[in-house]
Amino acid sequence: MTTTSPATRPDVPGTGGGAPVAAAPAWHGALDGIVAGLLTVGLATLVAAILEGLGASGGQPAPIAAVGGAFIDRTPSWLKDAAIATFGTNDKRALLVGTVVVLAVLCAVVGMIARRRLTAGLVLFALLGLVGVAAVLSRPGAAPSDIIPTVLGTMAGLWFLSRTPATSASATAPAGEGAPSPARRWLLGGLVGGAAAYVGGFLSGGSAAATASRDAAAAAPARAAKVTIPAGADLKIPGATPFIVPNQDFYRIDTAIVVPRLDAAQWKLKVTGMVDREVEIDWAGLRSKPMQEALITLTCVSNEVGGDLAGNAVWTGWPVRELLAMAGPKAGADMVLQTSADGWTCGTPLSTLTDDRNAMLAVRMNGEPLPFEHGFPVRLVVPGLYGYVSATKWVTELKVTTFAQDQGYWTPRGWSPLGPIKTASRIDVPRTGASVKAGTVAVAGVAWAQHRGISKVEVQIDTGPWVAARLAADASIDAWRQWVYEWQATRGSHDIRVRAYDGSGQPQSPLEARPDPDGATGIHTVTVRVD
Ligand SMILES: Nc1nc2c(c(=O)[nH]1)N[C@H]1C(S)=C(S)[C@@H](COP(=O)(O)O)O[C@H]1N2
Numbered sequence: 054m055t056t057t058s059p060a061t062r063p064d065v066p067g068t069g070g071g072a073p074v075a076a077a078p079a080w081h082g083a084l085d086g087i088v089a090g091l092l093t094v095g096l097a098t099l100v101a102a103i104l105e106g107l108g109a110s111g112g113q114p115a116p117i118a119a120v121g122g123a124f125i126d127r128t129p130s131w132l133k134d135a136a137i138a139t140f141g142t143n144d145k146r147a148l149l150v151g152t153v154v155v156l157a158v159l160c161a162v163v164g165m166i167a168r169r170r171l172t173a174g175l176v177l178f179a180l181l182g183l184v185g186v187a188a189v190l191s192r193p194g195a196a197p198s199d200i201i202p203t204v205l206g207t208m209a210g211l212w213f214l215s216r217t218p219a220t221s222a223s224a225t226a227p228a229g230e231g232a233p234s235p236a237r238r239w240l241l242g243g244l245v246g247g248a249a250a251y252v253g254g255f256l257s258g259g260s261a262a263a264t265a266s267r268d269a270a271a272a273a274p275a276r277a278a279k280v281t282i283p284a285g286a287d288l289k290i291p292g293a294t295p296f297i298v299p300n301q302d303f304y305r306i307d308t309a310i311v312v313p314r315l316d317a318a319q320w321k322l323k324v325t326g327m328v329d330r331e332v333e334i335d336w337a338g339l340r341s342k343p344m345q346e347a348l349i350t351l352t353c354v355s356n357e358v359g360g361d362l363a364g365n366a367v368w369t370g371w372p373v374r375e376l377l378a379m380a381g382p383k384a385g386a387d388m389v390l391q392t393s394a395d396g397w398t399c400g401t402p403l404s405t406l407t408d409d410r411n412a413m414l415a416v417r418m419n420g421e422p423l424p425f426e427h428g429f430p431v432r433l434v435v436p437g438l439y440g441y442v443s444a445t446k447w448v449t450e451l452k453v454t455t456f457a458q459d460q461g462y463w464t465p466r467g468w469s470p471l472g473p474i475k476t477a478s479r480i481d482v483p484r485t486g487a488s489v490k491a492g493t494v495a496v497a498g499v500a501w502a503q504h505r506g507i508s509k510v511e512v513q514i515d516t517g518p519w520v521a522a523r524l525a526a527d528a529s530i531d532a533w534r535q536w537v538y539e540w541q542a543t544r545g546s547h548d549i550r551v552r553a554y555d556g557s558g559q560p561q562s563p564l565e566a567r568p569d570p571d572g573a574t575g576i577h578t579v580t581v582r583v584d
């Protein structure tokens with residue numbers, strides 16, 4: 054018996070009898086911490102997925118996504134812009150990777166501390182768990198029971214860490230011949246944690262009911278008045294953005310770390326606030342409405358001059374003005390605060406949702422049910438307004454209110470409460486830095502001024518005169534318009550500029566302005582070499 058008693062066993066082979074202790078390398082402690090962290094996150098992910106599957110959760114993501122989400126909501130907008138600028142629409146992935154890396158480093162440090170002072174290590178590890186719990190609770194719509202996964206996971210991690218062999222002879226953690234070798238502990242712990250994370254991710258990512266409801270929607274298209282796209286709307290210039298952007302190439306911007314996967318059968322949209330009567334519509338109710346198709350170009354307010362955070366699609370939906378009319382907005386209301394299933398909000402001028410424009414509750418994008426990333430089952434699309442004040446994905450509530458009383462997610466973060474889209478134009482080909490052959494070169498791109506239309510696009514080579522480009526056929530005042538200029542290119546380095554005029558003949562602003570607070574302006578310029 055005495056040979057297995059921790060108190061009488063030295064932790065490190067070759068020590069004992071008061072001889073100085075040979076410390077295990079520091080990375081042993083780091084690995085302990087990382088494996089404990091993996092166990093925690095893995096089990097929490099699995100438990101969260103199981104609870105969600107049982108319908109016993111507020112639909113809150115596992116701790117990593119919660120920490121990432123809480124971080125996003127607290128990030129100053131310059132950092133968010135930098136992330137979008139650096140990682141583009143991969144900013145979510147970058148954030149997740151960043152969260153994991155930071156967490157791994159913290160766990161490694163805690164593990165190293167635990168090797169020296171077990172209690173201190175355990176306390177610090179528990180604190181990390183608490184941060185996770187706080188993050189989960191801070192998510193919109195969180196219920197107290199949503200902390201269960203993170204608490205259970207943290208307990209597993211603590212248990213693992215508490216079995217760490219200490220590096221000093223005075224510590225009492227069990228180790229030695231009776232305990233598994235460190236490599237075996239790491240392997241076992243890592244395997245269990247990794248497998249739990251994998252299965253949990255698989256279970257929640259798959260959200261079977263949501264996928265099934267989307268498949269069903271795909272099989273039963275809504276009846277809708279079709280839109281006709283004039284043949285000449287797409288000039289088909291090689292390398293230029295297509296007139297209709299396929300769904301998988303469409304830019305994606307939102308604050309959701311994990312894409313909400315809603316089951317259409319469970320979806321409901323409420324109209325609340327300053328209305329004569331609250332109304333509610335569900336999926337079946339919405340699908341029975343007469344729908345219409347419309348060509349609408351979405352644009353993100355964060356788009357830089359020449360940037361690609363804009364896309365054009367055929368949207369199918371029911372005019373939102375009809376739903377609002379059923380509710381009857383009260384006099385004095387001037388804003389609709391839209392809310393999504395993941396708690397994001399935006400404030401839209403009531404008038405833009407009730408006038409005759411094609412502001413719609415969209416259910417299809419380019420003939421398919423909305424992709425999950427783009428708001429399945431239902432999102433708003435409002436011609437003429439930047440997405441951050443209008444285009445709520447996974448929409449669940451429309452509160453009729455006032456700008457004086459309410460504000461959308463981005464307003465306290467430095468963005469204007471109002472976001473009408475500014476006239477803009479972009480050169481798609483040739484690209485900056487390209488080399489082209491002397492002779493005729495097709496300079497081409499897009500121009501947009503949603504809900505005002507584009508009346509003219511001009512191109513300037515170096516310091517030459519502004520000359521008119523040829524416009525593609527006009528498909529809709531709500532959609533962008535392609536243009537092309539047949540340039541007689543001569544040898545040397547050249548700057549090409551573009552500017553657009555909206556439907557009323559107003560030129561776009563040539564002044565350079567940053568995206569915040571209400572949209573970038575300036576002239577897109579590309580520099581090319583002609584050989
Ligand atoms: N629920 C939700 N909807 C949202 C957002 C968001 O963060 N959450 N972002 C908005 C912004 S800023 C833009 S530009 C558009 C982008 O729509 P897309 O991702 O389908 O291109 O969605 C809008 N709708």
Ligand SMILES: [Mo]
Binds near residue numbers: 306352353354439440
């Ligand atoms: Mo946006």
